[in-house]
Amino acid sequence: MIKPRTPPGIMELLPRDQIAFQRMLDVIRRNYERFGFLPVETPVMELSDVLLTKSGGETERQVYFVQSTGALEKAAAGGEGVPELALRFDLTVPLARYVAEHEHDLTFPFRRYQMQRVYRGERAQRGRFREFYQCDIDVIGKDALSVRYDAEIPAVIHAVFSELAIGKFTIQLNNRKLLRGFFEAQGVADGELQARVLREVDKIDKRGPDYVWETLTGPDFGLPAAAVDSIMTFVQVRSSSHADALAQLDALGEGNEALREGVAELREVLALVRAMGVPESDYALNFSIARGLDYYTGTVYETTLDDYPQIGSICSGGRYEDLASHYTKSKLPGVGISIGLTRLFWQLREAGLVETAASSVQVLVTQMDSGSLPDCLAIANDLRHAGINTEVVMEASKLARQFKYADRAGIRFAVVLGEDEMAKGTVTVKDLRRADQFEVERGELARTLRVELAQPEVQR
Amino acid sequence: MIKPRTPPGIMELLPRDQIAFQRMLDVIRRNYERFGFLPVETPVMELSDVLLTKSGGETERQVYFVQSTGALEKAAAGGEGVPELALRFDLTVPLARYVAEHEHDLTFPFRRYQMQRVYRGERAQRGRFREFYQCDIDVIGKDALSVRYDAEIPAVIHAVFSELAIGKFTIQLNNRKLLRGFFEAQGVADGELQARVLREVDKIDKRGPDYVWETLTGPDFGLPAAAVDSIMTFVQVRSSSHADALAQLDALGEGNEALREGVAELREVLALVRAMGVPESDYALNFSIARGLDYYTGTVYETTLDDYPQIGSICSGGRYEDLASHYTKSKLPGVGISIGLTRLFWQLREAGLVETAASSVQVLVTQMDSGSLPDCLAIANDLRHAGINTEVVMEASKLARQFKYADRAGIRFAVVLGEDEMAKGTVTVKDLRRADQFEVERGELARTLRVELAQPEVQR
Numbered sequence: 019m020i021k022p023r024t025p026p027g028i029m030e031l032l033p034r035d036q037i038a039f040q041r042m043l044d045v046i047r048r049n050y051e052r053f054g055f056l057p058v059e060t061p062v063m064e065l066s067d068v069l070l071t072k073s074g075g076e077t078e079r080q081v082y083f084v085q086s087t088g089a090l091e092k093a094a095a096g097g098e099g100v101p102e103l104a105l106r107f108d109l110t111v112p113l114a115r116y117v118a119e120h121e122h123d124l125t126f127p128f129r130r131y132q133m134q135r136v137y138r139g140e141r142a143q144r145g146r147f148r149e150f151y152q153c154d155i156d157v158i159g160k161d162a163l164s165v166r167y168d169a170e171i172p173a174v175i176h177a178v179f180s181e182l183a184i185g186k187f188t189i190q191l192n193n194r195k196l197l198r199g200f201f202e203a204q205g206v207a208d209g210e211l212q213a214r215v216l217r218e219v220d221k222i223d224k225r226g227p228d229y230v231w232e233t234l235t236g237p238d239f240g241l242p243a244a245a246v247d248s249i250m251t252f253v254q255v256r257s258s259s260h261a262d263a264l265a266q267l268d269a270l271g272e273g274n275e276a277l278r279e280g281v282a283e284l285r286e287v288l289a290l291v292r293a294m295g296v297p298e299s300d301y302a303l304n305f306s307i308a309r310g311l312d313y314y315t316g317t318v319y320e321t322t323l324d325d326y327p328q329i330g331s332i333c334s335g336g337r338y339e340d341l342a343s344h345y346t347k348s349k350l351p352g353v354g355i356s357i358g359l360t361r362l363f364w365q366l367r368e369a370g371l372v373e374t375a376a377s378s379v380q381v382l383v384t385q386m387d388s389g390s391l392p393d394c395l396a397i398a399n400d401l402r403h404a405g406i407n408t409e410v411v412m413e414a415s416k417l418a419r420q421f422k423y424a425d426r427a428g429i430r431f432a433v434v435l436g437e438d439e440m441a442k443g444t445v446t447v448k449d450l451r452r453a454d455q456f457e458v459e460r461g462e463l464a465r466t467l468r469v470e471l472a473q474p475e476v477q478r
Numbered sequence: 479m480i481k482p483r484t485p486p487g488i489m490e491l492l493p494r495d496q497i498a499f500q501r502m503l504d505v506i507r508r509n510y511e512r513f514g515f516l517p518v519e520t521p522v523m524e525l526s527d528v529l530l531t532k533s534g535g536e537t538e539r540q541v542y543f544v545q546s547t548g549a550l551e552k553a554a555a556g557g558e559g560v561p562e563l564a565l566r567f568d569l570t571v572p573l574a575r576y577v578a579e580h581e582h583d584l585t586f587p588f589r590r591y592q593m594q595r596v597y598r599g600e601r602a603q604r605g606r607f608r609e610f611y612q613c614d615i616d617v618i619g620k621d622a623l624s625v626r627y628d629a630e631i632p633a634v635i636h637a638v639f640s641e642l643a644i645g646k647f648t649i650q651l652n653n654r655k656l657l658r659g660f661f662e663a664q665g666v667a668d669g670e671l672q673a674r675v676l677r678e679v680d681k682i683d684k685r686g687p688d689y690v691w692e693t694l695t696g697p698d699f700g701l702p703a704a705a706v707d708s709i710m711t712f713v714q715v716r717s718s719s720h721a722d723a724l725a726q727l728d729a730l731g732e733g734n735e736a737l738r739e740g741v742a743e744l745r746e747v748l749a750l751v752r753a754m755g756v757p758e759s760d761y762a763l764n765f766s767i768a769r770g771l772d773y774y775t776g777t778v779y780e781t782t783l784d785d786y787p788q789i790g791s792i793c794s795g796g797r798y799e800d801l802a803s804h805y806t807k808s809k810l811p812g813v814g815i816s817i818g819l820t821r822l823f824w825q826l827r828e829a830g831l832v833e834t835a836a837s838s839v840q841v842l843v844t845q846m847d848s849g850s851l852p853d854c855l856a857i858a859n860d861l862r863h864a865g866i867n868t869e870v871v872m873e874a875s876k877l878a879r880q881f882k883y884a885d886r887a888g889i890r891f892a893v894v895l896g897e898d899e900m901a902k903g904t905v906t907v908k909d910l911r912r913a914d915q916f917e918v919e920r921g922e923l924a925r926t927l928r929v930e931l932a933q934p935e936v937q938r
Binding site: 019020021022023024025028030031032033034036037040051052053054056057058059060061062063064065067068071078079080081082083084085086087088090093101102103105114115116118119120123124125127129130135137139149164166167169170177290293294295342344345346347377378379382391392395396398399402405406407408409410412413423426427 | 479480481482483484485488490491492493494496497500511512513514516517518519520521522523524525527528531538539540541542543544545546547548550553561562563565574575576578579580583584585589590595597599609624626627629630637750753754755802804805806807837838839842851852855856858859862865866867868869870872873883886887
């Protein structure tokens with residue numbers, strides 16, 4: 019006998035949690051499709067040389083390699099080198115490979131969504147997963163892509179998180195050009211140094227502003243006090259309204275070319291975000307957002323839950339200049355975001371923001387004696403044709419036991435067909451959620467239950 | 479520069495084929511849920527000792543092992559043995575592990591569906607895939623599960639393949655007890671021998687009956703001619719109607735206990751399949767069906783497309799006595815089926831039975847000059863709120879180019895907002911499929927397009 023268990027770092031759900039998770043996936047997918055994104059799925063395993071084009075780095079340390087039994091035996095017999103196959107660690111590298119490989123079969127701007135699991139050999143830790151869903155959208159241009167596409171992304175984020183209904187959120191915007199321009203004006207011209215400064219600045223919340231100020235003026239960085247003051251003021255800029263956002267941009271003044279470009283882009287994005295109907299309470303400037311510094315080049319996004327800042331960004335991304343330079347000479351600029359749903363779901367559950375769902379089964383047709391089974395099956399048939407998810411008890415047992423099963427399983431309605439009902443051509447419907455019951459003509463059952471099920475749910 | 483490419487044995491689709499594939503997945507899922515099955519997802523990687531409980535065999539030769547970079551280095555430095563993680567090769571072993579692991583949190587009978595990809599290191603071959611979707615349902619009982627649940631399975635198969643609309647199909651039924659009983663009566667009592675005989679009998683279509691007869695009476699098997707005659711007649715039994723199926727069962731006579739049990743089970747299944755509303759033209763007895771001989775114990779199913787027998791079974795499964803004996807002492811009998819959708823999709827496409835889908839994007843809002851962009855975005859907003867998948871051209875270009883883009887992408891409607899339309903408060907809608915166009919008030923656009931889109935599609 020072997021103990022049944024999953025590997026560490028895996029989130030496996032019981033059915034009713036899986037239903038809640040699946041609903042979130044469905045909401046995300048529906049909204050992605052609503053905005054004209056097309057589905058793509060790529061294989062979980064890619065060729066190692068294709069996947070690992072960038073050498074070294076933390077990511078590569080986390081890669082899982084895949085070997086067939088044959089390859090394993092060969093390796094054991096003295097093979098060496100990197101195994102031929104590896105599991106994807108994000109959806110961006112597979113997207114780059116996909117677009118480059120199928121370039122001539124795609125129409126540009128290419129809008130794709132992809133919602134699949136990725137794999138990282140993270141250190142085992144609470145709330146960190148080695149297998150997790152990413153739900154990505156990207157718009158990829160050929161040669162060029164207007165900054166206007168950057169404005170669509172917040173509209174999608176807004177649609178998704180409004181429908182997910184997990185509380186008030188704020189889509190935070192920044193622009194890497196603006197950030198670069200500002201830093202250059204402070205004498206921090208080197209990109210690598212900017213990155214290090216930003217990493218220190220990120221610690222303001224945890225370590226306090228004094229600690230950060232000391233570090234940046236101290237021996238490791240040696241920045242002038244005036245520059246550090248400016249930087250620390252700058253990165254704490256948040257806008258409180260659309261007008262305030264524009265005012266904050268005005269307040270930056272003329273500046274250098276990079277700053278001007280960044281400001282112009284943010285202005286255009288803000289105007290269009292508003293035109294797309296995103297309420298101004300739901301987006302804001304945040305000059306501290308940088309994201310991956312070697313990758314993003316323009317607009318960058320983070321989204322946070324107002325009442326749960328400790329959860330961090332629930333959806334991040336930005337604009338990049340060139341998606342697939344490792345695979346093609348074509349220039350493929352793009353903009354996109356990713357929702358890490360597995361971790362988000364875990365965090366929301368921890369915070370009590372998602373609950374175990376009711377069953378996806380809406381009706382249980384009970385059975386009192388096997389003589390009525392054909393009638394029970396006919397009733398179930400009607401319900402299913404009416405679009406109602408229906409389970410039938412195939413073996414008669416005590417009614418109380420069947421009700422208990424329905425209740426435990428989270429099924430709302432139990433249909434009972436006793437001798438009385440058989441004689442009268444009716445059924446009794448027990449509403450287990452409301453602890454209520456009613457009798458209805460068999461021919462009216464499907465319609466009646468559809469009406470009941472369409473009504474907004476009373477809070478349990 | 480690295481050549482972008484996928485590993486061999488992978489099916490990766492362009493977006494419009496992915497849409498067609500996704501629709502099939504959606505149909506299968508919807509029907510599985512309609513019949514009261516609950517969603518389960520398990521990790522793609524399982525612990526090797528959990529996954530590979532059955533030692534040896536063809537399956538194990540096909541397993542992919544997974545190693546983190548760290549584990550790989552350790553192995554290179556003189557580690558040995560089987561890697562800790564392996565990719566699942568089906569959904570049945572993970573189901574067994576899942577049910578055993580979560581036994582006390584599940585309600586029985588436990589009805590689950592699972593639609594995920596599995597991995598097998600098959601020899602590279604046209605139409606054989608190393609990564610493929612399986613879409614499984616199973617009903618698992620605790621201690622016992624009535625044979626009546628076996629009758630639900632054909633009803634689910636019928637609902638799925640009716641809605642997939644890939645042509646006339648027949649759900650073929652047999653029963654392993656009946657098969658065993660019959661073989662025993664012919665003096666072939668040993669299970670292993672029965673399996674070998676059935677494998678030979680399977681060759682009737684390819685090699686002809688004479689070849690099979692010679693083999694079974696020849697030195698390898700040495701069966702008496704009379705027994706071989708009986709067996710070959712028996713395995714060619716197919717029923718042509720419900721009444722004929724019952725007559726075929728009658729014709730078997732009393733027989734031994736196993737045969738009687740098998741006949742009784744098939745009778746009950748047939749009666750309930752009919753009661754569930756499956757048309758009698760869509761199911762039949764087929765005494766040659768055996769499926770995995772070491773696993774299935776009662777009812778077995780295969781489903782074939784009447785006009786494409788060469789495709790083979792598109793959906794198979796059966797009844798088993800004990801799901802998870804490797805992991806738990808609890809007896810967990812069940813019944814289930816699997817649809818191997820990746821291979822099926824490939825075969826259907828080869829046979830011309832599925833076509834590249836129209837885009838999931840239903841409307842393209844074109845743009846004639848950037849001044850109208852806010853209006854275009856407002857229109858798109860309305861359409862999306864009406865549930866219409868809408869893409870907006872964010873950068874003005876020649877209209878002809880935008881129409882060409884929509885046409886190439888398979889988008890049906892293009893909405894045009896020119897100066898005239900702006901002045902009149904209307905939009906022009908171009909139906910690219912019908913090469914037709916009409917003008918409509920802006921406030922009426924969403925409603926009008928919903929009506930158009932709800933109409934049954936004219937064949938392209």
